[in-house]
Amino acid sequence: MSANTFWGPDFEELQSQDPQIAQILLDELNRQRTGLQLIASENLTSPAVLAAFGSVLSNKYAEGYPGKRYYGGCEVVDQAENLAIDRAKKLFGADHANVQPHSGASANLAAYAAFTKPGDKVLALSLAQGGHLTHGSPVNFSGQWFEPIHYTVKKDTEYIDYDEVRSLAIEHRPKMIIAGATAYPRLVDFAVFRQIADEVGAILMVDAAHFIGLVAGKAIPSPVPHADVVCFTTHKVLRGPRGGMILCKEEHAKAIDKAVFPKMQGGPLMNAVAAKAVVLKECDTAPYQDYAKQVIKNAQALAAALNDQGLRPVSGGTDTHLILLDLQGIGVDGKEAEKRCDAAQITLNKNSIPYDPQPPMISSGIRVGTPSITTQGMKEDAMVEVAALIAGAVKATDPSTSIEIGKKVNQLVAKYPAYKRA
Numbered sequence: 280m281s282a283n284t285f286w287g288p289d290f291e292e293l294q295s296q297d298p299q300i301a302q303i304l305l306d307e308l309n310r311q312r313t314g315l316q317l318i319a320s321e322n323l324t325s326p327a328v329l330a331a332f333g334s335v336l337s338n339k340y341a342e343g344y345p346g347k348r349y350y351g352g353c354e355v356v357d358q359a360e361n362l363a364i365d366r367a368k369k370l371f372g373a374d375h376a377n378v379q380p381h382s383g384a385s386a387n388l389a390a391y392a393a394f395t396k397p398g399d400k401v402l403a404l405s406l407a408q409g410g411h412l413t414h415g416s417p418v419n420f421s422g423q424w425f426e427p428i429h430y431t432v433k434k435d436t437e438y439i440d441y442d443e444v445r446s447l448a449i450e451h452r453p454k455m456i457i458a459g460a461t462a463y464p465r466l467v468d469f470a471v472f473r474q475i476a477d478e479v480g481a482i483l484m485v486d487a488a489h490f491i492g493l494v495a496g497k498a499i500p501s502p503v504p505h506a507d508v509v510c511f512t513t514h515k516v517l518r519g520p521r522g523g524m525i526l527c528k529e530e531h532a533k534a535i536d537k538a539v540f541p542k543m544q545g546g547p548l549m550n551a552v553a554a555k556a557v558v559l560k561e562c563d564t565a566p567y568q569d570y571a572k573q574v575i576k577n578a579q580a581l582a583a584a585l586n587d588q589g590l591r592p593v594s595g596g597t598d599t600h601l602i603l604l605d606l607q608g609i610g611v612d613g614k615e616a617e618k619r620c621d622a623a624q625i626t627l628n629k630n631s632i633p634y635d636p637q638p639p640m641i642s643s644g645i646r647v648g649t650p651s652i653t654t655q656g657m658k659e660d661a662m663v664e665v666a667a668l669i670a671g672a673v674k675a676t677d678p679s680t681s682i683e684i685g686k687k688v689n690q691l692v693a694k695y696p697a698y699k700r701a
């Protein structure tokens with residue numbers, strides 16, 4: 280028996296112990312391989328990341344931080360966490376990194392916990408305009424425990440209204456200002472946010488979950504020099520394991536570490552921490568930088584081709600990995616478009632657009648992104664076909680048309696296989 284018999288996922292073992300779950304894993308692999316994966320917040324992580332994620336490190340309790348744990352036997356996992364921290368600091372040029380948050384929402388909660396008290400005012404982009412649940416949505420802790428004030432995007436350009444950010448900041452003097460979004464296709468001007476935060480003495484938190492992979496690949500400007508704290512997920516463009524991370528200035532290091540543990544979380548997921556270390560090494564390479572740039576080129580080509588098909592990109596295009604599409608011009612709502620695309624094996628999500636007349640569960644838009652299809656090796660030339668498939672699916676009223684489009688989807692992705700067979 281070799282040392283690595285128990286290493287990672289032992290699929291035959293799973294098949295014999297739990298054939299139902301084994302079949303679900305195979306079905307999901309097949310879904311990812313045969314369909315078009317266009318959810319802007321998803322990616323296809325590497326086998327190396329999956330190996331670390333599905334490893335015996337999952338067994339270890341390690342409450343605390345390297346060298347200061349509440350459990351014995353942490354000398355091995357300490358090495359994984361130190362590597363992840365050092366790699367994060369180097370990759371992003373950050374003073375301090377906390378690699379323990381279980382998710383982006385947990386990372387954001389830790390930032391609130393470090394810098395604010397219940398009842399404090401927090402200025403952010405609302406969910407309806409492209410923000411995140413944790414940016415003050417009434418159904419989230421952030422909207423229930425804090426006093427959210429929301430800035431918007433301009434009605435005409437659909438770009439963030441920085442004048443409004445400034446005037447709201449001056450009027451309300453928020454404790455924290457959040458920059459960053461989940462459905463905003465344009466670059467965010469972090470220098471302007473910094474200036475506004477300084478004017479009113481607020482903490483600047485950047486929720487970089489969506490675009491941190493583009494920053495890692497040096498494809499767009501970094502928020503790190505401007506922000507007090509940068510929170511993000513590790514599984515979007517960054518292409519790591521499902522999880523969260525926080526970078527901050529040295530002066531905030533203690534507050535952030537205390538906020539993550541013991542204020543907000545217990546034991547870190549050491550398998551996830553090791554997998555984060557793996558992806559941070561992958562990101563610090565020329566091929567990853569090429570990948571990040573290609574993600575944007577593909578998104579821009581896809582936005583232009585979708586516009587040609589009558590699907591209007593909000594703000595006229597994109598600077599990043601995501602495109603928000605307004606479907607009002609073709610008379611289909613977001614919910615119906617998502618359903619029709621599902622029927623054609625095109626996976627994307629309905630999404631509110633700015634000033635959407637429809638409620639969020641219906642919405643007037645869809646959101647698409649290029650992280651996964653770029654990982655599969657697609658380049659700009661494939662985007663015209665991807666756009667035609669999306670537009671065809673969104674406009675298809677007859678289920679047989681969806682099935683025909685699904686076959687074309689299968690043929691296209693077969694040329695760019697996810698998780699190539701050995």
Ligand code: DSN
Nearest residue numbers: 319320383411461488
């Ligand atoms: N759920 C993520 C997204 O899809 O954008 C944000 O956390």
